[in-house]
């Protein structure tokens with residue numbers, strides 16, 4: 001395993017890199033010439049990907065300040081941060097809100113993004129050409145019935161990210177928000193607590209996006225000239241018009 005300091009490639013950090021959009025993004029950024037540091041709780045999965053792409057795997061729990069501090073200390077130089085860790089748990093009305101699920105969603109999506117960005121921002125600015133990509137969702141743009149725990153967390157995560165765009169204006173760091181619609185990953189399996197039938201039903205009868213579809217968009221954003229800031233990119237399957245409206249064959 002390489003250490004970041006022994007490598008001349010610019011470093012890209014990807015959180016939630018053990019699977020799905022994070023893993024695909026790690027592959028795309030490595031292809032684009034970055035030394036990718038993959039962070040996730042399931043570090044053994046990150047290690048397998050890192051071995052394939054000449055990257056580095058580090059344990060990371062974005063809900064744990066000590067874990068984020070240790071991660072940041074191990075990555076002294078960084079040009080790109082992809083805030084990808086997050087997800088949804090449950091589908092319930094506000095009246096029946098499961099506060100443990102809400103807490104998990106706010107901890108991972110919102111505070112996780114703030115913790116990671118805060119920890120790495122000095123190094124991103126020091127790089128002279130930093131980029132923060134935050135993977136939010138169309139749930140950061142819309143609300144939907146039974147989705148308020150997730151939509152509120154995604155809105156809050158997006159607000160933190162968009163605020164940084166203004167607060168860092170004039171500094172050598174760009175901020176790109178990517179808002180995916182339906183992407184077939186472990187997302188729905190996590191939302192439905194491992195219920196594969198419920199997860200499969202989300203994508204039944206339509207062609208969802210793949211993790212690689214989103215990763216390629218992130219790779220595009222990360223390879224623009226440094227004066228070009230792609231502020232916000234919304235990506236949905238052709239079969240999806242909104243969070244509540246999809247065409248199924």
Ligand code: 8X3
Pocket residue numbers: 136137138139180181182183242243
């Ligand atoms: C999830 C987007 O469309 O699957 O972030 O609800 S959608």
